[in-house]
Amino acid sequence: MTENKAASIQALKFGERMYFPSKVTTVDTSGERLRISLFGGIEILARAVIIATGAHYRSLPIARWGEFENAGIYYACTELEVRSCAGREVAVVGGSNSAGQAALFLSSRGCTVDLVVRGEDIGVRMSSYLVNRIVSDPMISVRASTEITALEGDTSLESVRMTNSVTGEEAVKPCRGLFCFIGADPASGWLYGDCSVDGNGFIRTDAHIPTEDLGKHWQNLGRGPLPFETSIPGVFAAGDVRHGSIKRVAAAVGEGASAVSSVHQVVGVRL
């Protein structure tokens, strides 16, 4: 039995109702109960909601991207991904710390690394301790003002075309692994309204909510947000969609379980 199936059976034993596949389109917070609308017209009334809709890792808008995902294109850089390209030519896309850490990790596994950065200076968004290690690493070439503009290969990625946005110069480089670290977009677009989010749309919870965002909802409650509670009382967020989350499976699972504990406080469940 898969773990998913076991979890579903356990939930059903406790009288859960499940709707899947089913897309949430809105949460109306104006009434006494939260009103959740599902695509297709179903409405659910609830005293508490946990949002765990995750985030989508950004990709590059170039031909054949989907074809090479998991066949040379990766969004993480652990032993697992590196196994398939250790000692080979690889490219890392991105100018933030995660890209820098990936480049150093790949170099330590014998890879020849092109670090492809759209801006002209890697020091703008990357910590100086990483920049210093990268520029002195003979296995890493920094390609500033450069973008990947084409992908080539048969059933897996074999080479990439790089274009310098200043000179227009193009180069085709062998590439057995393309590691993409250009951020993630939270699946929170459906939650428009008065929920506090950060500049990128990740949902703010508890101590991360600025006081000015704790408006009318909280005036008569006599309490502040509980752990994982958003700026809307009774609405919680856990996992990748949450501002400040670690973006790992174990963290998302733990956050969800901890959010349930806060839900119990809101709905007055005694355990």
Ligand SMILES: Cc1cc2nc3c(=O)[nH]c(=O)nc-3n(C[C@H](O)[C@H](O)[C@H](O)COP(=O)(O)OP(=O)(O)OC[C@H]3O[C@@H](n4cnc5c(N)ncnc54)[C@H](O)[C@@H]3O)c2cc1C
């Ligand atoms: C390519 C890749 C590799 C990764 N590798 C690792 C790894 O090796 N180790 C690790 O720990 N982590 C890894 N991660 C990160 C890990 O997958 C996430 O941190 C984790 O899945 C987050 O869990 P979550 O429940 O918050 O979101 P998700 O797992 O993204 O789940 C969100 C769910 O909500 C659904 N959803 C979205 N919007 C709506 C809506 N409006 N209505 C209804 N449902 C909706 C989505 O369809 C999805 O099923 C990887 C991620 C990626 C993309």
